[in-house]
Amino acid sequence: MRHLLRKLGFYAVAAWIAVTLNFVLPRLIPGDPVQLMMSRMAASGPVTEGQEKAMAAMLGLGHGNLLQxxxxxLSxxxxxxxxxxxxxxxxxxSDVVAHAVPWTIVLVGLATLLSVALGITLGTLAGWRRGGRLDALVPSATFLAAVPYFWAxxxxxxxxxxxxxxxxxxxGYDETYTIGLNTRFVVSAVQHGVLxxxxxxxxxxxxWMLGMRNMMVSTLxxxxxxxxxxxGLRPRTVMVRYAARNAVLPSVAGFAITLGFIVSGSLVMEIVFSYPGMGYTLLQAVTNNDYPLMQAIFLMITFAVLVANFLVDLLYSFVDPRTREATS
Known part of the structure; x- marks a missing residue:
C-alpha cells in the first residue's frame, strides 16, 4: 500500500506541473487568439471592448492578471x-477533442500493442535460437529501429x-458514409487505417525485437x-518462465520511457495521412494560434503518458516483486 501511495503522490505532483506548464507555455507563443478573432469579426463590422472581453471569456483565456x-x-x-x-x-x-480522440486511441493503441507484442515475441525466439533463421533478421530489425515515422x-x-x-x-473514412456502427463505415475506417x-x-x-533479443542472449x-x-525442464518452460520473464523487464520499463516518442511519432504520421486524430487536429490548432485547443491536446497527451507510466510501474512491480520490496 505504501508503494502505491508513493507512486500516486509522485504522479499527482507530475500532473500538477504538467497542468501549470500547459497554462504558461501557450501564452509565451507570439500571437493573440482574441485579436485574431476580433480581426475576423471586424471584417463584417466594428467591434467593441465588451465584445473583446466576452470573446476572451468564451475562449477560456480568463481575465485580469496572470494569477487570476x-x-x-484551474476552475x-x-x-x-x-x-x-x-x-x-x-x-x-471539448467537442473537437472528443471527436479526434477515438481515432487516435483505436489506431495508435492497437498498432502500438501489436508492435510491442510482435517485437517481444520475435526477440524472444531470436534470442533463444541464436544463429537461427530468425536471428538472421536482426540487421533488418536494426534498420527498422532507425526508421523515422514520417519517412516510413x-x-x-x-x-x-x-x-x-x-x-x-x-x-479516416469515406465522408459520404454516416459515422456509426454500420458495415460500410466500419469497412471504410479499416481501409483508411491500414497504412x-x-x-x-x-x-x-x-x-522491441532488437532489445528483447539482446536481453534474452544475456539472460540465457x-x-x-x-x-x-x-x-531437465522442458525447453519451452525454461524459455518462457525463466529466461523471457526476466529478459522482458527492461522492455516493460522501456515501454513507459518511449511512450512519449511513440505518441509524438504517431502525431506526425497522422499529419502525413491527414488522419482525423489528435495529430491532425493539433496541426490545425498550431496553424491558427488556437490556444484553447492546443492546451487541451497537450494536456491529453501529457496525461496519457503519465497514466501509461503509472500502469507500467504497477506492472513492473508485479513482474519483478523485488522492486516493490525495495521501496516499501
Missing part, C-alpha cells in the same frame, strides 16, 4: 471546460497509393537458467 487567469484556468479544467476553439469556432474544444509513412504512402492502388491516400497502422508497426517493431547465460536446464 491561472485560477480561472475551468476541473469542469473539463476548455473554452471555444478559434479554428472550429463556435465549436467547443511517406514511403508507404507512395508505394500503396501511387505505385499500387492498394489503400486510400488520406482521411497508418502499418507505419507505426514497421517503425517500432524493430526496436545466468545461473538460474543453466540450473533450470540442468533439472
Amino acid at each position: 487567469q491561472y485560477g480561472d484556468y 475551468s479544467l476541473a469542469r473539463l471546460d476548455f473554452g471555444l476553439s478559434t479554428t472550429y469556432y463556435p465549436a467547443k474544444v 509513412a511517406l514511403i508507404l504512402l507512395y508505394l500503396c497509393t501511387q505505385v499500387w492502388a492498394l489503400a486510400p491516400s488520406s482521411g 497508418p497502422a502499418i507505419t507505426i508497426v514497421v517503425a517500432s517493431v524493430g526496436g 547465460a545466468e545461473d538460474y537458467v543453466i540450473a533450470a536446464e540442468a533439472k
